[in-house]
Every structure is written in structure tokens, then in C-alpha cells.
Amino acid sequence: AQTVTQSQPEMSVQEAETVTLSCTYDTSESDYYLFWYKQPPSRQMILVIRQEAYKQQNATENRFSVNFQKAAKSFSLKISDSQLGDAAMYFCAYRTATNFGNEKLTFGTGTRLTIIP
């Protein structure tokens, strides 16, 4: 079974600075998807960024980028120019690339990010 580990329960960053959230995973599969989701306090889970394992290029979405190291099974999220609205719980998630019958997401335990004004 796949597992996802987020070793940083809490992180904080000064507004406008850059922060990196760590995620490692364990799988025997070669093709899969990785995601970062953001969950603000009492609000719904929002997709931040998505990476396909067969693509070597790291995904980027505006201020959010990932460092995907397939051999090391590492998938970190970098947030540049941190803003107050980035404060949230961040979850790393894994999904196999097999489409039929096995689409569930496996989540890590999350990292709570605090932005210091």
C-alpha cells in the first residue's frame, strides 16, 4: 500500500518570504499522480498543484512550484512571496495513474502553515 509522509506538522514564514513544505511517499508503482491541497480554517479543500510522475518537469502554478524527485520519492511544495491568504493546512496526496477501480487519494497528515505579518 502507498503511504505519504509529511514530517513537518507546523511551519511559519514571514509575509513575502519563501517557504518549502516537505512530502515523501512510498510506492512500487512507476506511474502516478501527486497533489498538494490547501485547506484554510473551516473552509473546503482546494487543489493547489498537480504533478504527473512520468513528467520530469516540475509543475508550477503562479507562486506555487514543486520539486519532484522521483528516485528519492520526494515531492516538496515551494510557496514564493507568501501572502496572508496562504495560511492553511497543506496536504500532500498520492494517486495511482490506473484509471479504473483505483482512483482514491492517499493523504499525508498535513502541515499547518502560519504567515507572520
Next chain:
Amino acid sequence: GAGVSQSPRYKVAKRGQDVALRCDPISGHVSLFWYQQALGQGPEFLTYFQNEAQLDKSGLPSDRFFAERPEGSVSTLKIQRTQQEDSAVYLCASSGRLAGGAQYFGPGTRLLVL
């Protein structure tokens, strides 16, 4: 619809009561998922449908939990004889064939069993 919707948003039940939680997925999304999220934890998979077929129910914690999606759109998660340990946020998510694996979540139903 514009997004995944869930109702009710909050539910308080007495131990032993039955509850039903509803999920309306994004229009046209064929896959629908239910997750359980305990306080301060990541979501845990419960069950998943592709259209009306329940393809995986391996995460349902007991036979008190039952989910259905009879017409391939709206889904209901039913919990019979609720217990205090069922208190959690229940999240619904949906994805389409072209979504590239991404799931889109609803706001969740917060269930408190007293």
C-alpha cells in the same frame, strides 16, 4: 453546478441515531469519493463510485456505513446507529475523465455524535 455541494453542513446526532449525508458532485463528473477527516488529520478514504457502480468500499469502517449513488449523480452516505467515534468531517469529492486525476472537494459535513 459550479462546484461540489454537500448537505447538511453540520449535523448533531444522539448516539444510536441514523444519519444521511448528501453529496452533489460537479455536473458531468463520473467519479465520486467519500472521505472521513478526523480533527487535525488528513482525509481517509471511505468509498468511491464510477457512475452508479461502487468500485471500492474498502475504507468503510464498519457495516454501519453504507453509500449509494443510484443514478450516477447525487450520492448519499448513511451511517446507522451512530457512535461517538463517528464524529468527524465527511468530505465528498468528484472528478471527471479529463481531470487528470485531480479531485474537487465539497465543503464537508461536520458530524457530531453526542
